[in-house]
Amino acid sequence: MNYIWAGMMIISLLCALLTGRGEVLSAGLVEGAGESVELLLSILGIMCFWSGMMEIGRRSGLTDMLARLFSPILSLLFPKVPRDSTAMKYMSLNISANLLGLGSAATPFGLKAIKELHRLGGERDEATDSMLLFVVMNTASIQLFPTTLGAYRATYGSEAPFDILPSVWVSSLAALMVGVTVAKVFSCACGHQSRLRG
Amino acid sequence: MEIIIPLVAVGFVVFGLVKKVGVFDAFLTGAKEGLHTAYTIAPTLVGLITAVTMLRESGAIEMLTEAITPLAQRLGFPAEIVPVALLRPVSGGGSTALLVDILERFGPDSFQGRIVSVMAGSTETTFYAIAVYYGAVGVKKTRHTLMSGLAADFTAVVFSVLTVRLFM
Numbered sequence: 001m002n003y004i005w006a007g008m009m010i011i012s013l014l015c016a017l018l019t020g021r022g023e024v025l026s027a028g029l030v031e032g033a034g035e036s037v038e039l040l041l042s043i044l045g046i047m048c049f050w051s052g053m054m055e056i057g058r059r060s061g062l063t064d065m066l067a068r069l070f071s072p073i074l075s076l077l078f079p080k081v082p083r084d085s086t087a088m089k090y091m092s093l094n095i096s097a098n099l100l101g102l103g104s105a106a107t108p109f110g111l112k113a114i115k116e117l118h119r120l121g122g123e124r125d126e127a128t129d130s131m132l133l134f135v136v137m138n139t140a141s142i143q144l145f146p147t148t149l150g151a152y153r154a155t156y157g158s159e160a161p162f163d164i165l166p167s168v169w170v171s172s173l174a175a176l177m178v179g180v181t182v183a184k185v186f187s188c189a190c191g192h193q194s195r196l197r198g
Numbered sequence: 199m200e201i202i203i204p205l206v207a208v209g210f211v212v213f214g215l216v217k218k219v220g221v222f223d224a225f226l227t228g229a230k231e232g233l234h235t236a237y238t239i240a241p242t243l244v245g246l247i248t249a250v251t252m253l254r255e256s257g258a259i260e261m262l263t264e265a266i267t268p269l270a271q272r273l274g275f276p277a278e279i280v281p282v283a284l285l286r287p288v289s290g291g292g293s294t295a296l297l298v299d300i301l302e303r304f305g306p307d308s309f310q311g312r313i314v315s316v317m318a319g320s321t322e323t324t325f326y327a328i329a330v331y332y333g334a335v336g337v338k339k340t341r342h343t344l345m346s347g348l349a350a351d352f353t354a355v356v357f358s359v360l361t362v363r364l365f366m
Contacts, residue, residue: 149319152301156311171353
């Protein structure tokens, strides 16, 4: 992340100098910093809300039920995470929310999950195989009904806003599988040290 | 479909009541934690989104688009979708703006309109997910996360063109 972040800023500056966009870039910097806080504020309320809901789910045993539902797939993908761990429960919640298209709920659930995975991995500043795979799964989209997308398509006069669904499912499943495979293959290739870390 | 969000929320509350959980108290505890999480991810978000906006405004994406377009066209990808494909992993807002623009110009049921729709439905903003998740736990060495995420994004782009060609 170190080099990527620095690289993005350096490339921006070079490109702006080449194309004579200095002023636009300055505006972009100020605007970007403002935008990020706006984004955070816009998700803050709903994030608190779903975190609250999640605590209700945890105390009532709802998350345990979901975890049991997903445990066959999840324990296959995350062999190093104990079956009954809190991490498994939060990951199940995150996946359920993603499938239902509740993006605003999936993020707080996922954040709880990664905190648990981080704790299991000994709280290092390097991602463990489990954390890495979980983040990759969240960079792919596994939504069954992309409602926002359907709404956009309907707004611009689509005759059948959801006729793209089969394509969306095939594409997202293919993307997810490639992401998981690349993550797994490189986790193995990166050697035995990471295996010890869990 | 719109009813699903309140439905799930009320479902949580009712289930809690049935199980005799102090639902409001539980909600407050959880919400407080959510607030703390948001606070922890703020610096990462500011750092990354500022850099992405700079990249977008600097013209780097346009330059890359121009470089890639001839190759993409030869492979059967319409030129219009190239900037969406490039921007999608980096900026959610930016790529949505481009998506809406294409839906408006070509119509949602056109070849281009369908491809960008499928693309938008089958990927998430990879950079954002990485920033938020690793930011929350203070992990700096992300190893091959970005590479795996981008491999998934690339697959989604290829498959959105392929499936629209095949199914529509």
